[in-house]
Amino acid sequence: IWKPARTAMLSNYYFYMMLLEAGLPPGVINFLPxxxxxxxxxxxxxxxxxxxxxxxxxxxxxxxxxxxxxxxxxxxxxxxxxxxxGGKDFIFVHPSADIPPLISAMIRGAFEYQGQKCAAASRAYVPQSLWPQVKELLLMKTAEIKVGDPCDFTNLMAAVIDRSAFDSIKSYIDYANESEEAEVLIGHYDDSKGFFVYPTIIETTNPRFKTMREEIFGPVLTIYVYEDEEIDSAIRHCKEDTIYALTGSIFAKSREAIVSLEEEFNYTAGNFYINDKPTGSTVGLxxxxxxxxxxxxxxxxxxxxxxxxTSARTIKENFVPTDDVNYISMQER
Incomplete structure (x- = not known):
């Protein structure tokens, strides 16, 4: 039985019809909204x-x-x-990271598909030594993102899926705007025509801030800036502050740092990326x-x-049967 999500029934139905047309025997899968x-x-x-x-x-x-x-x-x-x-997928930035690829990964990872995919980057940890450059370039590139009709392929983002999603994402942005522990650096929302949430970046002084811990499922990236000498504390927060461990990525040029961070984050992501966005697993591979x-x-x-x-089943057919009850090892010497 295939039970589609309420908000994706039509696309699921067309895919089901494609399976039947491709030769799937009727009744193997029963489409049941x-x-x-x-x-x-x-x-x-x-x-x-x-x-x-x-x-x-x-x-x-x-x-x-x-x-x-x-x-x-x-x-x-x-x-x-x-x-x-669910997921609360992360990007952890080492002080040796290369900034331009990092910016690309942050924007693509957080804002593709309006951030409405389980693997979307939702939190980032950036060292203070890199933050001024990262902030300037990140805000500049984010401001250039086109949002609109998904049929226009020059748009990176479109509307979120429905009113419920819009209201939920909006509540997190409002929470950050009202908090003394966070600042919304860029981003807003508009439901006058469609449910649009524009790419939003939040900076927080609290590594356990609400938007650093809870799944938002929208185009909201929260960044915690850590002091370089406190990297061990930032690593600990990244590992321990959420209940999720779906995807994550690290950025570093230092091979020693890459090896160390990969080991540190052993149990924080089923899909782990090095110097890449924490999304884009290849289905089927x-x-x-x-x-x-x-x-x-x-x-x-x-x-x-x-x-x-599947269930493994073992079948044995004996072509050399024996009529002896005793085994060779039982013979008297």
Whole structure:
């Protein structure tokens, strides 16, 4: 059963029709638009449930996991569960970083698709020694971003998906505007015609500021500027301040720093990038997932995901049978 998201039913339906036209036998996949509550009530507790492949919020996935656990004694088999939930994806900048590629990665990583993808860069840690140059170039390039109709391919961004998303993202920007711990350096919103949130950059003095910790799912990048000599503290905040571990990237020219940071961030990102934006995994070639509350780290990709939905079966046929009960090792010497 394929249950599409409420906000993406039409595109999902057309893709489903493409599968049928390509030769997928009818009934192998059943396209079933429905409310999440109906699926949870009717499908998830069904004794024949074989598995759940979920994309959505960590709260919803946790609830589905609990429902399956509560019904485990009624199933004909143990259902398999794969989930990709949320992310608070980071860019960590070392003092040796090259600035122009960093700016490109920040803008593309944070603002492509209006920041409405799980891997979007949402927080960054920048050393004080680089911040003046980074700030100047980042704000200049961000101001040049074109926002408008997605049919115009010169636009990097379009509107966010619906009113609910607009209101949620807007609340985070308002929170930052009203806080003494943060400053909105650039960005605004406008719902007079469409739900537009323009690329927004927030600078905060608190590494645990709300927009540094919570998933926003919109074009909002929050930056914490750390003192160069306090890099260990910044690393610790990056690793420990959120419940997510989906994607992340580091920027450094020093090979020693790259090796050290890669080791430090071992458990902070299922997809980890070096000197690149924390987005852009190649579907069909790279697995995609994360640990902690970002999911089960086996959602999509190559055969790694397919194996989650198959059951290995071993068959033995003996062409040289024996009629002896005793083994050779049991013979008396």
């Amino acid at each position: 429905a409310s999440g509550s109906a699926i949870s009530r009717l499908v998830v507790p069904h004794p024949d449930l074989g598995g759940l492949n979920f994309t959505g919020s960590d709260a919803t996935f946790s609830n589905l996991w609990k429902t399956i656990g509560d019904n485990v004694s009624t199933y004909r088999q143990y259902p398999r569960m794969v989930g990709e939930t 790279q697995p995609f997932g994360g640990s902690m509350m970002s999911g089960t780290n086996d959602k999509t990709g190559t055969t790694m995901n397919l194996y989650r939905w």
